């Protein structure tokens with residue numbers, strides 16, 4: 385007899401918690417993947433790449449606040465053959481996230497640091513949902529900490545492409561990271577109203593039927 389009321393209470397409880405945010409997640413090698421994209425220009429990874437086996441060095445920071453030192457084990461160095469060339473990185477988050485902060489650990493001097501990053505953001509269906517051009521700062525020295533770039537959008541991002549380049553063809557950096565919340569579709573106010581109206585309709589219909597059977 386109380387089933388419709390229980391259902392409506394459960395719905396209200398669900399709506400009440402839908403807007404609550406869990407703590408943001410730092411995305412790194414434990415929960416996302418990275419690979420070298422086909423848009424990478426002709427060039428050389430010098431001595432830091434091992435034919436792609438070590439590209440995960442760009443997502444190995446344990447947290448957004450992590451400090452890294454510039455060693456063969458921690459960074460990627462790419463040299464494009466021609467001006468304008470660069471390294472394309474493809475990130476897969478595995479599920480959709482709303483990105484809150486972008487983190488970039490750059491090299492510490494102009495001779496080799498990254499001067500430009502062109503980001504493209506794609507949703508679960510691989511549709512483009514945003515782009516961003518970044519001119520990153522030099523990395524701190526000697527311990528390299530991330531430059532944090534706050535983003536209000538894009539939302540619902542699963543795939544990210546980053547084209548990383550240097551004005552002198554040199555690309556050297558430690559990590560790219562993202563702080564993000566798992567995307568949670570929240571019902572539109574109109575939808576909530578319709579759902580509530582539907583429940584009320586169900587309740588009154590039950591009452592009407594019970595009354596009719598008396």
Ligand SMILES: [Ca+2]
Nearest residue numbers: 441458558559
């Ligand atoms: Ca690293």
Ligand SMILES: [Ca+2]
Nearest residue numbers: 494496497550
């Ligand atoms: Ca530079």
